[in-house]
Amino acid sequence: MSDPRLTLFDGQVAHVSLQGRVDANSFTKGTWQRCGKSTANLTRANGSQDKQLLLGERFLVISQNDHGQSFGQCERDGYVGWVNTNDLDADVPCDLKVVTLGTHCYSEPDIKSAPIEWLPMGAEVVKHSEQSNAAPQFTAISITKNQIGYVPSPHLAALSLTSPDPVIVAQTFLNAPYLWAGDSYHGIDCSGLIQRALLSCGIACPRDSDQQEATLGRVLDEHEPPNCGDIVFWKGHVGMITDENQIIHANAFHMAVAQEPFTQACSRIGQKEFGEITSIRRLSA
Missing domain, CATH: 3.90.1720.10 (endopeptidase domain like (from Nostoc punctiforme))
Incomplete structure (x- = not known):
């Protein structure tokens, strides 16, 4: 029997890979999106929380309900559940990840500027093309389509970098x-x-x-x-x-x-x- 925590089926709509395995009203390939907040709660239909998505994490959406939620599956570990639709963003490939316990994203490349967001370890971000405008100790990242933020460069690393222990x-x-x-x-x-x-x-x-x-x-x-x-x-x-x-x-x-x-x-x-x-x-x- 399939583990419901890992089965991309909301009771009505299922992923196409489940055809012949679940009794769904319809099947879909879904649409990849990414978490657009520092953390976003992944819940069951009854509202109980199962885990969290981190900024930049990919999430395959197969359905939406009338309560502003999207049902889908986390790429990180295959977990399925409901996420607030407003907490999701376009699937833009990320370049860097947070490797410290957490970090601040600032409105300007200046430690005295207002922080826009707190980013947890493991959050993935998109390096902005206007990096030349940032002070050397900061990396410019895209927060939204029209907004740039600045993160301390030592707090970021390539997605491929791994810790030793x-x-x-x-x-x-x-x-x-x-x-x-x-x-x-x-x-x-x-x-x-x-x-x-x-x-x-x-x-x-x-x-x-x-x-x-x-x-x-x-x-x-x-x-x-x-x-x-x-x-x-x-x-x-x-x-x-x-x-x-x-x-x-x-x-x-x-x-x-x-x-x-x-x-x-x-x-x-x-x-x-x-x-x-x-x-x-x-x-x-």
Whole structure:
């Protein structure tokens, strides 16, 4: 049975790839668009939030409703859901991505100018052709068709650039507030933290913890000690080992991304939250 989180079908309209597999009123190829806000919530039909899109992220739209929402699928991880139509923009290829925890986009190439927008790690932007007008420490980007913004150049990198270590990426989020279905430093959840850490290192990663447990790496043998970078799963929760004694995870106990002793976390989670560990997985051999 298809995972509804990954099935591009809103109950009425489906993607053409699903012909013969779902009972839809109509099928369509859809239209690619991109997220036009720093973050945009992806929700279910009942309004509950599943994840967030980041600025510049591609989204394949197959339908729209009467409430100003578009249904589609995220290119990043295949997740489907509803997004406010006004939060989407044209599918213009991006050149650069934000590689710091976050950054400001300014109205002028001057740190004292008014900020236009906050951009999260992983946001993708279009470099503007009028770069020559920017001070050397800024990069000009296109905010809308008729608006230019300026981002500190050290905060941007080519889309192909990857970080060397997912643990270091995860640790940059320390103390970020916990937010169910959040995907940025303004708020992030346990599986969102793991996904962002891995994607920043060029490692494909699904969005939810059960999907991650089913696909990432290999399961450690019973007597193998966990190493730095290993991913620990509970039923409904996930974290990453940072050394032989510590784990980092976004969690509702601290209501933040926290690093704490592994045994302490296991005891509390086992007794009061998600039960026993279901697996520990290693990304590399």
